[in-house]
Amino acid sequence: xxxxxxxxxxxxxxxxxxxxxxxxxxxxQGYDLTExxxxxxxxxxRVRIHRDAYQHQSYALVEVFTPAMSWTAxxxxxxxxxxxxxxxxxxxxxxxxxLADRLFARADAILRAQ
Numbered sequence: 588x589x590x591x592x593x594x595x596x597x598x599x600x601x602x603x604x605x606x607x608x609x610x611x612x613x614x615x616q617g618y619d620l621t622e623x624x625x626x627x628x629x630x631x632x633r634v635r636i637h638r639d640a641y642q643h644q645s646y647a648l649v650e651v652f653t654p655a656m657s658w659t660a661x662x663x664x665x666x667x668x669x670x671x672x673x674x675x676x677x678x679x680x681x682x683x684x685x686l687a688d689r690l691f692a693r694a695d696a697i698l699r700a701q
Contacts, residue, residue: 605624605625606622606623606624607623607624607625607631608621608622608623609621609622609623609680610622611679611680613676613677613678616639616640616641616644617637617638617639617640617645617675617676618638618676618677618683619635619636619637619638620634620635620636620680620683620684620687621633621634621635621636622634622687622691624691626691626694626695626698627695627699628695628698628699630651630652630698631651631652632649632650632651632652632661632691632694632695633649633650633651633652633658634647634648634649634650634687634690634691635647635648635649635650636648636683636686636687636690638670638673638677638682638683640675642666642667642670642671643666645666645670646663646666647663647664647666647669647683647686647690648660648661648662648663648664648690649661649662649663649690649691649693649694651694651698661694661697661698662690662693662694662697663690664686664689664690669686673686
């Protein structure tokens, strides 16, 4: 499996779930990471992280794919908790990977508790 930049990311499996897809992109004021994983219970989870130059325009959330074939927000992390710890620019997903892992772990725990 390769990411948008053509790098192989299948050799290092994520700690929380099996990675299905990952995309990373840069934009004028920051960068984005979108990743889909299968939870331990088999649910499809999608993390979307938008890192903007402005904290109030940044977000990090995880969604679950529902039987109605739509993505529904499950949990999020306020930008005030992670924005300052990430660089203004990045050419790869590394600055957002630990945040994505935290969100996937939280979502997995929520789904296991049901």
